[in-house]
Amino acid sequence: MSEEFATLTENTGALKDRTVFITGASRGIGRAIALKCAADGANIVIAAKSAEPHPKLPGTIHSVAAEVEAAGGTALPLQVDVREEKQVADAMARAAEKFGGIDAVVNNAGAISLANVESTPPKRYDLMQSVNSRAVYLTAHLAAPYLKQSPNGHILSLSPPLNLKPEWLGPCAPYALSKFGMTILSMGLAEELREAGVSVTTLWPRTLVATAAIEFAVGNREMFEQSRKPAIMADAVYEILLTENGALTGYQLIDEELLGERGVSDFTDYAHNPAKAGELAVDLFLDP
Template sequence: MTAQSPLSGRTLVVSGGSRGIGLAIAVGAAEQGANVVLLAKTAEPHPKLPGTVHTAVADVEAAGGKAVPVVGDVRKEEDVQRAVDAAVEHFGGVDIVVNNASAIATEPTEALSTKKFDLMMDINVRGTFLLTRAALPHLRKAAATPAGAHVITLAPPLNLNPRWLGAHPSYTLSKYGMTLLSLGWAAEYADSGIGFACLWPQTYIATAAVANAPGFKDALDRSRDPRIMADAAVQILSRPAAEVNGQCFIDAEVLAAAGETDFSRYGGGENPILDIFVDES
C-alpha cells in the first residue's frame, strides 16, 4: 500500500464476499488501503464452503484494510440497506459497490426446477438491483470527489453466440440481466460521475463452484486463482469513472493492457479452461 493509492481510504460494499472472487477483490482493495463492508449469508462454517463473513473480515484486516461484516441476504431489501448503512456509519459513505453475489444452475430447461430458476433471478438480478439502488445516493456524493465512484458487476460481455444462448438459457438470462443493468445504469447515470462496469474472467476461476462440480480435480488444475480477478478489479477501480463507464471487461485483457505479460503466477497451467460466455479467440 502507498499513500498515493487511488483506493486508499475509499469504501467498498461487496456482496457475497465471504469467499472466492468477492473475498479476493475485498483483499486486493484492502492492500491498497480501502475499507470494506462484506454482505454475506455465511455466519457459521459450512461443510462444503470454506470461510465465513467473519473470517473474510479477518483476511481483509490482515491485508491492511478495515472491514465490517454484515450477515444478510442480498435478496432482502432490509439486509442490503443494513450493509449500506454500515458503510455510512463506520466509514462515512460508499465509494464503490461490487455486485459479486451470484447463483448458478446449468441444468437443461426441462430439468431445471422453478426454485433454482427463481434463486438465480433473485440473487443475480434482484440482488444487483437492490444493492446498487441502495448505494446510489452515497455513490452520487462520492462521484463529486476527485477519486470518483464505481460500481463493478461480476457479469459477462453480452455474447449472443447460440452456443451460450442454448447451453443454459436461464442462467444466461440471469447473468446477461446483470450486464444489462450495468449497461443501462451507465447510460442512465452518464452525467453523474459514477463508473458502471462489468468484469468477467477469461478462464475458470478456482472457487467453491468449481471445487464442488463433478470431475472437479481436472477443472481446478486448469483454473486460475481468484487473485487475477482482484488485480483486474483494482486496475478498473483505479481508473477515472468516465474512462470505464459502460465497459464490459475481461480480467486478463485488463491486466495485459496494464503491462502484465506472465499469467502463470495465477495458475491454471498451460491450457486453462475458457470460462462460460468466452469464445475461443
C-alpha cells in the first residue's frame, strides 16, 4: 500500500474471507477502503464506472484489483454504474457466485455540486439524487437477501449526520438533499433490517479528505493542505465492519470520533500534510 493510503490502525484478520462490495472503489476513499480490507484478507468487489484510465483521475477497477491482490485480498473488478439496476443486480449476483455471499456493502460512490437550486441544472440535480440517495436504496434493495445470510452483515453509507441549519441548506440544497437522503434511508434500513441482524450505519469525515472531489469539484489542489488522507475513513470503515451484534446500527458516525473511541489518540499522521495538522478544514454539514 502506498504511503498516501497507509493505514494507522492494525488489522486483525477478522475480515478474512468476508466479501465487501464497495461502490466507487476505483480511486479515493473507496480505493483506500478496498486496500484496508484487503490487507485483512477480505474479498473485495470493486464496483465502479472507471474501467479505462482517465487523463486527470488515476485509478481504474483493474488497477485497484491488482493492488487488492498485492495487499492480501481477493479482487473482483466489475464495471458498475450505480444508477443502473441491472448492472448492480448482476454485479451482486456475480459476487455472491464467486465468493459464496456478500457480507458488507459500502456505498461510497458519489456525485457532488455545491450550487443552489437556481444554479443547478436538472441534469445535475438528477445525477446527484441517483448516484447518492437512490443508490443507497438500490444497493440495499438488491443486497438485503445476501446480507441476511451473513453472520455479520453491514450496509455502510458515506453520508453526513442530519443538520438542517439554513447555512447548510441555502447554498447547496440539491446536494444536501441527496446526502441527507442517504442518511434518512440508512436510519430507516437500520430498523427494517434490525431483526435480520444486518447493521446499517453512516459515516462522514470530520475534516476535508484529500480526494478528486476536493481538487476538481469543491476547491483546488491547495485545499489538500487542509485535508486528511483517505486512510482515516478506511480505518473507520474497518472498525465499523468489525463491530458485531448490531452495536452501531442506526448510528450516524464521524470518523474522528469513532476512531477516538477505538483507541486512536494521535491523528497527526492522517493529515495530508502533518505540518498543517492543526489547520484542517471542517467538512460540509458539520459545525465547527
